[in-house]
Amino acid sequence: MATIRKEISTKAGPDDMWAALRDIGALHTRLVPGFVADTRLEPGARIVTFGNGMVVRELILDVDDESRRVAWSAISELLTHHSASAQVFPDGPSACRFVWIADLLPNEVAPAIAAMIDQGMAAIQKTLEETERRLRR
Numbered sequence: 001m002a003t004i005r006k007e008i009s010t011k012a013g014p015d016d017m018w019a020a021l022r023d024i025g026a027l028h029t030r031l032v033p034g035f036v037a038d039t040r041l042e043p044g045a046r047i048v049t050f051g052n053g054m055v056v057r058e059l060i061l062d063v064d065d066e067s068r069r070v071a072w073s074a075i076s077e078l079l080t081h082h083s084a085s086a087q088v089f090p091d092g093p094s095a096c097r098f099v100w101i102a103d104l105l106p107n108e109v110a111p112a113i114a115a116m117i118d119q120g121m122a123a124i125q126k127t128l129e130e131t132e133r134r135l136r137r
Contacts (some may be wrong), residue, residue: 001081002110004102006117012128014090017098018068020128021086024060035123046072050116081105094132098124 010017020030025041027048038049045059061071067087074082084102091097100117104110 002104002107002113004104004110004114004117005099006101006114006121007097007099008121008125009091009095009097010125010128011095012132013094014068014088014096016132017088017096017128018065020131021068021070021088021098022063022065024063024070031127032120032123033127035120078109079104079106 020026023030024046025039027036027039027046035051036048037051038047040047045057047055047057049055057075058072059075061073061083063070068089069085069087071083071085074084076082082102082104084100086098086100089097089099098121100121102113102117104113
């Protein structure tokens with residue numbers, strides 16, 4: 001099983017970062033606009049349309065306010081297994097670390113998924129830091 005772990009540090013405040021992450025139906029507006037084009041909620045899941053046109057149904061496994069962690073499992077024709085989580089770790093009052101971990105099969109799709117996660121992380125950093133700058137004005 002392939003494991004992908006990506007981490008960024010951001011000047012976004014941990015409370016703001018968590019608010020955007022935990023809003024599981026607003027990926028396309030609050031967390032990763034452009035990388036995700038649309039998010040639709042249904043009971044226990046969300047339908048995510050990525051900017052590249054790929055559509056994936058993600059089962060929401062947990063939204064944990066105490067640990068600031070969201071866990072999900074993707075259902076896709078490419079993947080026989082996918083389980084992922086994203087978590088916010090405070091790094092002072094006005095900064096945080098954002099960690100995204102995905103476990104998946106088959107191993108051969110790991111490079112493509114890692115590239116998508118890299119794109120998502122770049123979008124997260126840009127979006128949340130721009131939001132922080134607007135709030136500070």
